[in-house]
Amino acid sequence: RGFAPNGAANWSAGFLPASNQGTMIRPNSKTPISNLFPPENDFVTRNSDRDVLQALKQLNQQHQQTRAGDSRLNARIQSYELAAKMQLQAPEVLDLSGETKSTLQRYGLDFVDFEVQEGISEAAEIAYFGRNCLVARRMLEQGVRFVQIWSGADNGHPRRNWDSHEDIKRDHWPLGRGMSIGASALIKDLKQRGMLDDTIILWTTEFGRMPCSQGSKGRDHNPFVFTNWLAGGGIKGGTTYGESDQWSFKPADPANPTMCYDVHATILHQLGIDHEKLTYRHNGIDRRLTDVHGHVIENILS
Incomplete structure (x- = not known):
């Protein structure tokens, strides 16, 4: 649906060597991996x-x-x-041609019961995100260690994404349907194949939305609280942690909020890594992936 906001910086290597950056794949494009094969011609040979x-x-x-x-x-x-x-x-x-009909249905790739909302096809959104999730599962099966799935960007409509300042219902409805169908299918599929126990799924965002409206139908950024969830990889299901106030505006305990660093520290812990000991020397400084912050959230571990 378009390039992610902030572009390739989203999967850059940060302070790690450049070889650690991600490779972008577009499963919904005719050429999912750019320049993987040469164009059709009569002068490029194997030799x-x-x-x-x-x-x-x-x-x-x-x-x-x-x-x-x-x-x-x-x-x-x-x-x-x-x-x-x-x-x-x-x-x-x-190549998804070998997948069973039931698997394709689970990911919403044959979804036909939809309505078009101001140019956004709900079925197209469901199929778009579902295909990304299915390809992610196939990559994990082949031993890819980290897969990042994007949702939200739309080149045709810059605001037709999760950053909805104008109309929450119009923008979030098709995205939410696609997200719920694709993400739930991925979890069920991994569990069915015995892969969920050693695969951690993190669903997250960069900020939440304000509890009050912006204009008439939109919502502004909320940098104080937002939701993310974890599944698989030793995470305890059905658990919530990190309470907000009654308006979902700020942390219930401002002196002891749950931070992104805590989530990162917890994931590293589940991977067998002590986030306080893992460092990388960069520009004369021993860098930690959690900076100088972060605590393992023991309450959500099984």
């Missing part, structure tokens, strides 16, 4: 492709010798090597 890659490797090595400490070129080399592997495996992962 010429091999020769070009060999020449490129030599040029990259020469370039890297004069730029010690710059991780970007090494990241690009690794990306090309990854692309070569993806040419063999990615088409199979992205």
Whole structure:
């Protein structure tokens, strides 16, 4: 439905080496992975492709010798090597033709009972997010260790997303249907296949919406409280933690709020990592993924 707000920075490597950044895949596009295969022509052959890659490797090595400490070129080399592997495996992962009819139905890929709300097809939104979730499951099956699924951006309508300042019902209704169907299908599918016990699912956002209206039908940003949820990977189901006030405006206990750092520390704990000990040296500083904050939320662990 469009590029995520803030673009590729959302899956950048931050202070880690550039090779740790994510690779964008568009399961709903005719070319889910850009430039994975060359365009149709009569002059690119296997031999010429091999020769070009060999020449490129030599040029990259020469370039890297004069730029010690710059991780970007090494990241690009690794990306090309990854692309070569993806040419063999990615088409199979992205091909949903082998999925059963019941699985496709569960993810909403054959949804036909819908209504169009001011140009937004609810069925299209359900199928869009459902396909992303199904491809995510197939990637996890192939050993991909981290998958990020996006919802919300729309190039045609900049405000037709979760950041709805104008009309909450118009914007959130189709997004909410797609999200609920796709996310629930992913959880059920992982559980059915015995993958949920060692897969952590985190649903989150960057901020909430105010409890009061903006204008007539919209809502402004709420940076004080918002909802996220966790499932699988040793997380205790049916548990809530981190109470807001009665208006869902600010934390019930402002002196002891639950922070994003706490969620990150908890996920790292479930992965067997002590967030206070894991550091990466960057610009002369030992960086932690939770900065100098974060506590494991023991109450939500099974």
